[in-house]
Amino acid sequence: MTKPIIISTDPGIDDAVAISILLFSKKVDVKLIASAAGNVGVDKTVNNTLKLESFLGKKVPVVKGVNRAIIKKPIEATSVHGKTGMDGYAFPEPDRSLLVNQTSPEAIHEVVANSKEKVTLVGIAPLTDYALFIRLYPEDLQNIEELVLMGACMGRGNYGVLSEFNIAGDPEAAKIVFQSGLPIRVAPLELGFQARVKPEASEKIKTFGRVGDMFYSLFSRYRGGSFKTGLKIYDALAAGMLLNPDMFEFEKTHVEIINQEGFTYGASLMDFKNRLQLPENATIGTSVDVDQFIQWFVSAIHEAC
Ligand code: RIB
Ligand code: CA
Secondary structure, eight states, X not given: OOEEEEEEEOOOHHHHHHHHHHHXXXXXXXXXXXXXXXXXXXXXXXXXXXXXXXXXXXXXXXXEOOSXXXXXXOOOOHHHHOTTSSTTSOOOOOOGGGBOXXXXXXXXXXXXXXXXXXXXXXXXXXXXXXXXXXXXXXXXXXXEXXXXXXXXXXXXXXXXXXXXXXXXXXXXXXXXXXXXXXXXXXEOHHHHXXXXXXXXXXXXXXXSHHHHHXXXXXXXXXXXXXXXXEEOOHHHHHHXXXXXXXXXXXXXXXXXXXXXXXXXTTBEEEOTTOSSOOOOXXXXXXXXXXXXXXXXXXXXXXXXX
């Protein structure tokens, strides 16, 4: 049975890979894509989502996310994804007919409230849209299966000393999400580093026709690693966690998000030793079988080609 899912995403080259894998997976039914502010501004992430769907021939409704974090000043990652947020390939024009005329919390609410089965939320961007949905529609939470998110870090960050980009992008939103009581599974930063996509995998993907060529072109522009050292396709780890969880080791713990401004703003404390004596609120993917992941990754991309 296919699971109904919603994707909150800020494409973003690694997002584009994760979105494509989820759109073509037979295990999930993507009901809505909420394009969030994150790697680049929300108008660009909307455009990138619509362009990607045009290219892939998909017709999943898209809603424009909230245009900035709840409190935090906007951050961006054009150095990693390029000025457009998805540099490296000449996509067709965006299919603007897919854009729904609602706010993101309204659109998420409509899907969740009307779903006969519990809906899985996938978060591969800052959590602003999900946080406001949680605050505006608390009665919907009983119809959420879980939230699977790429974000946070067990140790060093990629945005701040101790903060990962998706959490640092909206620490207050992350705090709301981790305090919501929703079942949460986390693909932290370290998994993307552990499961780097090496040249032999990229070269194989390049042979998968026009879609494989598109991915290879995006990879060649992506600055989250390199062909030589391996590409950190972070958001694909969240997709893999949802679609093929046996590749991962998991540990339940308390995740505390720091939202006091200062050097640790946006840090995600993962209390594996239970030093804070606080209740568990998340299940962390602490490691991934790299060979299994790469094999899954290439075959999942092949499904999209
Ligand atoms: O830290 C990695 C995350 O930040 C990924 O989701 C990437 O797309 C960026 O949004
Ligand atoms: Ca992302």
